Amino acid sequence: AFYEYYRTKNVFTMVDDFDAWKRGWRPTVITTADVMPVDDYLRTEYFNDFMRPQDAGATLHVRLDLSESTSAAIAFGRAIRKGEFDTRSVDTASRLQPHLIRAYRMGRLLAGVAGVSQDLVRALEATDQSILVVGHDGGLLHANSAGEQLLREKKGLTWLGVRLIAQASDAHARLGELIAAATRTGEARSG
Secondary structure: OHHHHHHOOOOOOOOOOHHHHHHHOOOOEEEHHHHOOHHHHOOOHHHHHHHHHHOOOOEEEEEEEEOOOOEEEEEEEOOHHHOOOOHHHHHHHHHHHHHHHHHHHHHHHHHOOOOOOHHHHHHHHOOOOOOEEEOOOOEEEEEOHHHHHHHHHOOOEEEEOOEEEEOOHHHHHHHHHHHHHHHOOOOOOOO
């Protein structure tokens, strides 16, 4: 009940013209001061009755995605005594943002995959081998922990957006051929 009430008082989600807000939305990093003057924020019911009791003063929001049904962001609250987020904090969040966006989109993609059940995911996690599940177009559908580590190391394979790619151009062409062979329908598959 506490959350439900203050959700409607959240100055970071209240907009007068939602369509205009959507048109102007960009995947940026914003702070309290980007939304409203800090002194005005400190006088709001949302700050005084919801944020202050949690010792959350300044806010920093890393915007991740906007779709027809939802907007996604990671919000950070800073202890009141520490003041506003500085330029260094915003710069750090901005450098991390593309990686957070990719992780968010991959998570959404995997959540929608009907063929990868939780039991299969647990089985894939039980091995130390790198396992990467891809669709016919090379779209990465799932990577176990070892597979994620392999991709982070960028030692031959990585991903671009949500597509699995080989870093060397000749290997990338061959990877595409192998994925096509493994996902071909109507005849024996290999790969």
